[in-house]
Amino acid sequence: MLKASIRKYQNRAIETTQVIMELIELAKKINEAEKRGESTGLTPDELAFYDALAENESAREVMGDEILMQIARDLTAAIKNNISVDWAIRESVQAKMKMTIKRLLKKYGYPPDKTPQAVDIVMEQTKLMCQNEICNNDML
Structure with missing residues (x-):
C-alpha cells in the first residue's frame, strides 16, 4: 500500500x-x-503464523481460534529453534523445517487436504520475518 x-x-x-x-x-x-495482537495474547510472530493458518476458513471453522493460536505458538517456537543464518538457501534445512511444520499441523489435526498450502504459507511467512531482520536478531 x-x-x-x-x-x-x-x-x-x-x-x-x-x-x-x-x-x-x-x-x-x-x-x-x-x-x-494484544487482545489475542499472541506476539507479532505468533500472530503472523496464526493469520497464515487462519487464512483457510474451513480450518478456522473446524479447529477454532484457540487451537490455531496454540499451533501458532508452537510453530513460532519450533521455527526459532530450527532457523539458521543460511536456512533460506540450504535445501536440507528447509526440508527439515517443512517436516517440523507438517508434524505440528498433524499433531493438532489441521485438515490434511489443506496442509500443503498451509506449509507453503508458513514457509513464506518465515521468509518475510527473516527479511524484517527477525531471524538476524531475535531468532538466532
Missing part, C-alpha cells in the same frame, strides 16, 4: 494531501493489527 502510494505520487497521479491520507489509513491499519 505504501509503495503504491509513493509510486502514484512520483508519477504525479495523486496529490500530496492524498498521500498523507493514505499514510494515515496505513497507520490506522497498523494500530488495529497491534491491538488485535
